[in-house]
Amino acid sequence: MKPVRWKSLAAGLTVAVAALSLSACSNSSDDANEITVYNAQHESLTKEWADAFTEQTGIKVTLRQGGDTALGNQLVAEGAASPADVFLTENSPAMALVENAGLFADLDKQTLDQVPAQYRPSTGKWTGIAARSTVFVYNKNKVPADQLPASLLDLAQPQWKGRWGAGVSGADFQAIVAGLLALKGEDVTRAWLKGMKENAAAFPNNVATMKAVNSASPDGGVIYHYYWYRDQANTKESSADTALHYFKNQDPGAFVSISGGGVLKSSKKQETAQKFLAFITGKAGQEVLRDGTSMEYPVASDVAANPALPPLADLKAPAVDPSELDAKKVTALMTEAGLL
Amino acid sequence: MVALRTVVAAPRIGRPGPLVTIVALLLVAATFVPLGYIVSTVFSTGLDQTAELVFRPRVGELLRNTVGLVVCTVPICVVLGVGLAWVVERTDVPGKSWWGPVFAAPLAVPAFVNSYAWVSAFPTMHGLWAGVVIATMSYFPLVYLPAAATLRRPDPAVEESARALGSGPVAVFARIVLPQLRLAILGGGLLIALHLLAEYGAFVMVRFDTFTTAIFEQYQSSFAGAAGSMLAGVLVLCCLALLAAEATLRGRAHYARIGGGAPRAATRIQLGIGAIPVLAGLVAVTAAALGVPLWTIGRWLRIGGAAVWDFTEIGMSLAQTVGLALTAALLTTLCAFPVAWIAVRSTSAFARIIEGANYITSSLPGIVIALAMVTVTIRWAPPLYQTVSMVIAAYVLLFLPRALVGVRAGLAQVPVGLEEASRALGKSGPATFFLVTLRLTAPAAAAAAALVFVAVATELTATLLLAPNGTRTLAMRFWALSGELDYAAAAPYALIMIVAAVPVTYLLFTHSRKAAGI
Numbered sequence: 001m002k003p004v005r006w007k008s009l010a011a012g013l014t015v016a017v018a019a020l021s022l023s024a025c026s027n028s029s030d031d032a033n034e035i036t037v038y039n040a041q042h043e044s045l046t047k048e049w050a051d052a053f054t055e056q057t058g059i060k061v062t063l064r065q066g067g068d069t070a071l072g073n074q075l076v077a078e079g080a081a082s083p084a085d086v087f088l089t090e091n092s093p094a095m096a097l098v099e100n101a102g103l104f105a106d107l108d109k110q111t112l113d114q115v116p117a118q119y120r121p122s123t124g125k126w127t128g129i130a131a132r133s134t135v136f137v138y139n140k141n142k143v144p145a146d147q148l149p150a151s152l153l154d155l156a157q158p159q160w161k162g163r164w165g166a167g168v169s170g171a172d173f174q175a176i177v178a179g180l181l182a183l184k185g186e187d188v189t190r191a192w193l194k195g196m197k198e199n200a201a202a203f204p205n206n207v208a209t210m211k212a213v214n215s216a217s218p219d220g221g222v223i224y225h226y227y228w229y230r231d232q233a234n235t236k237e238s239s240a241d242t243a244l245h246y247f248k249n250q251d252p253g254a255f256v257s258i259s260g261g262g263v264l265k266s267s268k269k270q271e272t273a274q275k276f277l278a279f280i281t282g283k284a285g286q287e288v289l290r291d292g293t294s295m296e297y298p299v300a301s302d303v304a305a306n307p308a309l310p311p312l313a314d315l316k317a318p319a320v321d322p323s324e325l326d327a328k329k330v331t332a333l334m335t336e337a338g339l340l
Numbered sequence: 341m342v343a344l345r346t347v348v349a350a351p352r353i354g355r356p357g358p359l360v361t362i363v364a365l366l367l368v369a370a371t372f373v374p375l376g377y378i379v380s381t382v383f384s385t386g387l388d389q390t391a392e393l394v395f396r397p398r399v400g401e402l403l404r405n406t407v408g409l410v411v412c413t414v415p416i417c418v419v420l421g422v423g424l425a426w427v428v429e430r431t432d433v434p435g436k437s438w439w440g441p442v443f444a445a446p447l448a449v450p451a452f453v454n455s456y457a458w459v460s461a462f463p464t465m466h467g468l469w470a471g472v473v474i475a476t477m478s479y480f481p482l483v484y485l486p487a488a489a490t491l492r493r494p495d496p497a498v499e500e501s502a503r504a505l506g507s508g509p510v511a512v513f514a515r516i517v518l519p520q521l522r523l524a525i526l527g528g529g530l531l532i533a534l535h536l537l538a539e540y541g542a543f544v545m546v547r548f549d550t551f552t553t554a555i556f557e558q559y560q561s562s563f564a565g566a567a568g569s570m571l572a573g574v575l576v577l578c579c580l581a582l583l584a585a586e587a588t589l590r591g592r593a594h595y596a597r598i599g600g601g602a603p604r605a606a607t608r609i610q611l612g613i614g615a616i617p618v619l620a621g622l623v624a625v626t627a628a629a630l631g632v633p634l635w636t637i638g639r640w641l642r643i644g645g646a647a648v649w650d651f652t653e654i655g656m657s658l659a660q661t662v663g664l665a666l667t668a669a670l671l672t673t674l675c676a677f678p679v680a681w682i683a684v685r686s687t688s689a690f691a692r693i694i695e696g697a698n699y700i701t702s703s704l705p706g707i708v709i710a711l712a713m714v715t716v717t718i719r720w721a722p723p724l725y726q727t728v729s730m731v732i733a734a735y736v737l738l739f740l741p742r743a744l745v746g747v748r749a750g751l752a753q754v755p756v757g758l759e760e761a762s763r764a765l766g767k768s769g770p771a772t773f774f775l776v777t778l779r780l781t782a783p784a785a786a787a788a789a790a791l792v793f794v795a796v797a798t799e800l801t802a803t804l805l806l807a808p809n810g811t812r813t814l815a816m817r818f819w820a821l822s823g824e825l826d827y828a829a830a831a832p833y834a835l836i837m838i839v840a841a842v843p844v845t846y847l848l849f850t851h852s853r854k855a856a857g858i
Binding site for chain 1: 398549557564824825
């Protein structure tokens with residue numbers, strides 16, 4: 001038998017392990033030319049932002065990908081020890097969660113000045129970076145236009161039993177529930193969720209919901225607008241047989257969710273982190289929303305939306321202070337309703 | 341303490357020394373962290389709120405789903421696995437030499453990749469039956485392999501005597517063959533049931549809620565909140581119930597051939613014209629278990645074209661996955677040595693505790709271990725939180741049992757006399773270990789390490805919860821892309837995961853033959 005070269009094997013092992021730990025350490029280095037972003041926004045969108053930012057400034061951006069609420073709660077649990085410098089979400093409730101825990105630093109005035117007041121909380125602890133509208137996507141062959149629900153609340157009625165679905169476990173849908181809670185109060189929300197448990201099918205996310213509606217099972221679903229526009233701009237594979245119904249009339253179903261961005265107080269790279277948010281809300285960052293593939297609404301620096309989208313102002317969204325959206329209460333109510 | 345004294349007081353060659361004992365003790369202690377975490381959450385949550393979170397309709401719903409899944413899938417897998425094994429090993433079905441590897445091959449396809457394949461072939465698939473179909477196609481080899489190994493082994497004389505005494509083929513199968521397959525069926529069935537409890541991705545994709553998917557949803561909504569921990573507690577109880585059930589059913593009966601000489605090979609049953617439907621059945625199973633995933637991946641690769649092969653992205657994922665899997669495989673195999681050593685060379689109570697503890701961790705789903713580690717490190721060991729070491733530690737806990745099986749078998753075959761000779765010739769303890777023991781155990785240890793390597797490379801839930809910032813393993817990338825229904829972009833990752841698992845699956849296959857003495 002050939003003698004095994006333990007020494008060389010051990011040496012090789014050491015190198016492998018060392019290389020691995022080195023590559024891991026670089027994530028949490030104190031290098032000022034690098035920031036860590038807890039990213040609950042779509043990875044592709046944030047990557048576009050990050051790449052453009054890196055190109056402009058030479059600052060490297062490391063993303064930790066996760067859901068809104070998971071990352072928000074994670075930041076709260078991590079507290080001052082968090083490795084995160086910036087937090088980006090798809091919706092507001094998780095931002096409110098972190099804000100209420102007192103973990104956000106004040107944002108630079110330059111950033112705040114770039115964003116109109118209705119798209120950010122009055123506290124100035126974080127800002128809106130994009131917006132998305134709630135819509136009812138329905139299968140054109142299954143739901144005639146005159147039978148569409150007039151209000152989101154109608155979907156809890158018996159005539160919608162087994163006929164709609166939503167991405168229940170996702171932060172997107174939970175933000176819509178948070179909007180409902182802020183607008184109509186706890187009792188209405190609890191009753192609506194109870195009706196939903198009876199009526200709706202649970203999907204893992206918006207895309208899955210839309211695709212199912214397109215294949216006519218179920219008839220309709222509550223999603224955000226841009227998934228539909230993206231698919232329409234693309235192959236229409238998941239939306240060809242569907243149309244969008246906007247609730248308008250300040251209905252809870254016309255809720256516009258603000259995607260948020262904030263700088264963690266615990267970050268040791270305040271200046272770089274602030275610079276990143278100023279970039280996202282600046283002209284170049286917002287133009288990514290207009291010209292890119294995300295189809296979300298820009299909210300800052302007077303950048304117009306993608307021409308394929310109906311103007312944000314026409315959607316007659318209800319007025320909700322994004323800081324009031326309560327993720328914790330929503331999770332508790334949904335757990336109580338047996339949805340989680 | 342008693343155990344420790346016994347071990348230290350008997351410094352005979354080949355017996356575990358204090359170092360081995362300490363390492364094993366640490367491992368056992370780590371084993372109990374997840375369980376301890378669940379118990380402590382029950383206390384810190386307060387009994388009232390615990391009751392409120394546990395005794396609610398949703399938990400009943402999850403329990404029904406989970407039990408339904410196990411009750412439907414395990415018997416189907418047993419019938420399928422035993423049936424296939426019997427046809428391949430005991431009849432003259434055409435192509436009998438290559439059906440064996442074919443029915444082991446589905447083990448190379450991770451269950452969530454299988455789910456992705458089925459859902460993209462049949463987009464409306466969802467619910468219990470979707471879960472049962474996918475789970476069956478992913479897990480039936482876990483019964484097939486031991487059943488085939490058992491069927492190859494026994495002396496045909498017993499069956500022949502039974503037939504000579506007037507029993508028909510059905511009676512022979514029920515009275516003679518089936519009892520001998522009992523251990524294979526129970527062991528394989530238990531393994532499948534535990535996999536069913538732990539699986540996440542496969543069931544999310546077909547919208548079937550189990551405890552594991554619900555825990556993950558709770559984690560996403562509240563990050564290690566009380567509701568998720570309570571669900572984890574119920575899941576652990578389910579696992580323990582399965583272990584207890586299997587131990588009870590297994591009983592104490594042993595089936596061994598007595599008498600001298602070598603057993604003859606069994607005479608194969610002539611199928612005659614019946615070979616056609618049997619062959620059709622084998623082809624159908626192959627098409628469902630291997631055809632669907634390979635065809636779907638091939639189709640998406642064709643649709644995606646060259647655009648989906650983003651080599652920087654794929655290369656980075658591959659490098660990270662290999663790095664993590666290699667480190668975890670080496671470390672886990674290393675950790676398996678002291679435990680196996682004690683299990684093989686000592687009969688103390690401590691050895692039995694170690695075995696038992698290991699058995700329990702092996703039944704804990706990755707999500708429970710990960711949830712515990714997130715919570716424990718964030719509260720009591722913040723510097724370890726979100727580090728590579730923590731993910732690796734989770735992998736070691738999760739996959740130690742797999743390494744242990746191999747290492748223990750290897751160690752048991754090392755003649756203690758050789759070690760004694762080495763010591764008598766003046767070599768030190770460690771030198772003896774490296775020069776004699778390790779060298780003789782190396783093949784078994786390598787197989788064990790390979791098994792862990794593949795398990796880590798395709799692990800999803802624990803990695804999602806624990807991975808350090810910037811980690812994007814193959815499984816994570818596949819999961820993210822298929823979650824956005826970008827099936828074409830996910831296909832290369834699925835392919836790479838399958839290809840990586842093929843050699844180890846082959847190894848498992850040949851190993852199961854060796855175990856049967858062929």
